[in-house]
Each structure stands twice: as C-alpha cells, then as structure tokens.
Amino acid sequence: MTGYELLTRHYLKMALAYTMAGQVKQPQNEIELLLINSLAFISHRLGDDEQASELFKLAITALNSYDYQRENLNVVNYQYGLFLIDQHRYETAAQVLQAGIDRVHQLESYFMLPEYALALVKCYDALRDDEKRDKYQAYQLIFK
Numbered sequence: 001m002t003g004y005e006l007l008t009r010h011y012l013k014m015a016l017a018y019t020m021a022g023q024v025k026q027p028q029n030e031i032e033l034l035l036i037n038s039l040a041f042i043s044h045r046l047g048d049d050e051q052a053s054e055l056f057k058l059a060i061t062a063l064n065s066y067d068y069q070r071e072n073l074n075v076v077n078y079q080y081g082l083f084l085i086d087q088h089r090y091e092t093a094a095q096v097l098q099a100g101i102d103r104v105h106q107l108e109s110y111f112m113l114p115e116y117a118l119a120l121v122k123c124y125d126a127l128r129d130d131e132k133r134d135k136y137q138a139y140q141l142i143f144k
Contacts, residue, residue: 074112
C-alpha cells in the first residue's frame, strides 16, 4: 500500500460524491461507471477485496445494462478479470475476460485486445487448458 494509492482512493471517492450525491449507486453515465471501476481497482490494490468485489459487480452490471459505445470502457472487464485472477478464480475470470474481448470486437476496436489475450493466457495456463492458452498466446502476439 502506498500513499499514492490512498490518495487516489480519496480523490475517487470525492469525485463520486460530487457526481452521485455521496452515494455509490447505479452509475448514470460513463464517467460514473469509470469512477466506480477505478475505485474498485484501487480498493483491490489496497487489500479491500470485499469492497472491490461489490464495486466491480456494480460496474459490470452498469456496463451490461446500457449501450455504452466508448472504447475507454474496454478497461472494465479487463480490470475485473485481473481482480478475479488475483483471487485464483480462473474460470470466472476467463468468462469475464471473454465477454470483454467480445465487447471489443463488437465495437470494432483494438483497444485492450493484447491485454485481454495475455490475461486469458494466464487463466488457461492455471486451468491447464493448453489449447485455449496457445490460442490466446498467438492472439496476443498478433495484436502486440
């Protein structure tokens, strides 16, 4: 835990207080969604995995509830997937990451594809699924 991470969490909470009237609820726009997702990631880095899990689920629900078309939201599934990998929940992580790759393809984007593929390599390596691991390893190299 660093002072920067604590400070980051403080400012993210402050930003959410300004946009959401002090309550973390269902985000109403892309900025709120990204704030919640960022707060989830920082909470995880600070060791508060319970709060991180709640916030990631809120962000994923919002992402799936609205027709957000911005590429910068490609980070939501990715960071949630990394969180799940850190918790050794590889099957769930692979599902979340695959949904992220599908979203990137749907948007006809390339933003975050190598990162998704590398995270999926980690999942399938841990799950001992060599075929899928090799598929995403090759996929990652193509878009690197």
